[in-house]
Amino acid sequence: MLEPKIPQNEVQRLNAVQSYQLLDTLPEDEYDNITSLVASVCNVPICLITLIDKDRNFLKSHYGVNIDESPRSTSFCGHAILTPQDLFIVEDARKDSRFKNNPIVSEQGHLFYAGAPLVNEEGFALGTLCIFDMKPRTLQHKEKEIIVALANQVVKLFELHKKNNELNKTYKELEERNKRLKKFAGLVTHDLKSPLGNITTLTRMLKEECLTAVSDQCNQYLDYIEESSVTMKNYVNDMLDFYKSDGLLKEKATQFLLNELFEELEEMLFVDNSNFIHPTQSISIHTNKQALYQILLNLIANSLKYSHHSNPTVTIEFSEDFQNYIFKVIDNGQGISPKDQKGIFDMFKTTANTDKDGKRGSGIGLATVKNLVKKLNGTIKLESTLGKGTSITFTIKKTV
Template sequence: MSEKELPLPENEIERLAALQSYRLMDSGEEKDFDAIASIASALCQTPISLITFIDEKRQWFKSHVGTSLTENFRDLSFCTHTIAGEEDLMIVPDANQDPRFADNPVVTEAKVTFYAGVPLVNEDGFALGTLCVLDQKPHDFSDDQIDALKALAKQVVDKIELRRKVTLLEKTNQELINANVLIQKFASMAAHDIKNPLSSIKLTSQALKIRKEILQSEGCLRLVDMNITATENMLELVNEMMAYSKNPALLLEKKQEFELNALITKVVSLLVVPDSIRIILPANKHLLHFSIIAFDQILINLLSNAIRYNDKIGGLIEIRFAEEAEYYVLEIEDNGMGIPESYLEKIFSSNFTLKISDRFSNQGSGIGLSTVKDLLYLLDSSISVVSAEGLGSIFIVRLKK
């Protein structure tokens, strides 16, 4: 039989997609399925019984009783006709007398003469494969044997449906666990990040009070504007976090277009940046399409660390940007304290700290970088670092478009 003559179900494309969703092909033999095949062979009084699944080119045997074969070409398979038909059972009493199979090598060489197969139809109506029995001699197939084969086929379908539902449930449960862990980390990191703008507001407020009461400086208005800007930016960040807390999927799914330098400028306004530190932004304008909530948190953490752990008189932080076919690449380089080589991997571990104080005499919590790494992992993205102790660090973030 040529491939052109191969009978195909009307919903073949959808059927193949459904089959793939079960991940049954080449999934290995299992005792539960072997038991059903053995019962089918015994009840139907045939030496061969198979539980098969059929993809675009192959018929693969999930269970095989009475043969050592584990697969067959689809165009040589009796079951190809079973899944393409509209009946709930196909019987070939004598294949030698059937023009569809008389010249089939399964008949001429393997001497298979009798075939009876029931399509394994899932709950969406797709025939994924068959439960079938075969013999090398013709058979009369009784009504009781037909009923038994159909009942056993239903058991096979029930098993694979249950298995898929359990797999989906386990996946959903794992996603919930991951989301809950991420929420905890995110909340801790967010609380940590909010300290920076609050510190900025506190410092400028104190300076404002001194200038107004003692120096009567005209710079008061500028400091008021700084407070207002910092407060507005912080409120925007809090609103984003509140939206995320109600729907964690927003963090990963809600992508927006934004201009890179504008967002960096907004983030920098949330931080306490000493006059001794200069921040260089990427050259030119760059439009990105990414999760702003996630990008905010990643950038806040990395820039905050670059500022806090910079011990140089002339501190420098340079942000570079490049675009690849599938990724945005962000580099944040500083000339700060640097990280010992033995700790370059450990710094991304939860609760790990270098146990050193920053320029504000505070110690890190060990939460930020691990949460950044987890966020990026969920976004199919990554972070790495190159550093030399005493010279500074370069954090490289690859963001999947």
């Protein structure tokens, strides 16, 4: 028995399979009707619609069998997707070196197989529409045409399913954005009203106090004005960064050296009493550089801003698996209490911590990070211990 080879475009193919969000879904009549029809027309006991995942065949429809998945290593479908332009036929598996001693043949007695690869518009073979029989046989020309034609219909059903998911996602995003805008409008009238009022009142007091001379009291009023203005400016800037973050996602993925990106961040953010530890070897990755830069910029700046350590240190660890780039940003700051960690990435969520100047954050920066990571098909999580520091791990899905 020979295990199926892995296609050269396997990362992209798996991304395509997962993008349809059909893995591990329940049976649906649209697909079951097709497998039933093909089994009847071809007079076979088994007809399947499969999606080939990393290590398994997921059976979206399984006429004639009672299983939902099977190992990819022994599958006929794994061989079928290697020639996505052709109908893959094995007339007698006992005589084919690829399937001798295969448990599907030796234990289950499946001798005949025909599978039409389910190829999407980008050319990725997602799985197959296939049939099995317990005896060797051949297919008539008309039967072959029917299998191929209905395989195309399956792909169209996949595309409709995907578009429906995208519409639902867009609808939910619009709903969420509207909720944020409403919440922001309410917070603006509350949180910005106070510093703006301070500016107006203090300016009047300043005019009255400084008609004849500039006193210490005038200087104090000026300090109040500056503090209120900075608070307002930071709040507005954070909001602008959040809403501009979606624009970064329009940038195309490019190939670049990760260590050069770290060097840019180090030059911008780190001074003599702060330390930046990061991989220095030449690591080439392919993703949206501007979005990744903004994510790391926000996380590192946050770590430095809220560190009360005499020598603040930020460490970045990088690794990767088959489908994801994995980043971990670690600091030696004051940490975050367990009660404040809940919902830490939600918009306007703030903690009891204050920055080096004694001010609290706006609760927007980490929401911006989460938004970017999510749009890059990644995940993010936080671990923190009071008095020891915080680590934030996020992933970004590979594009090639």
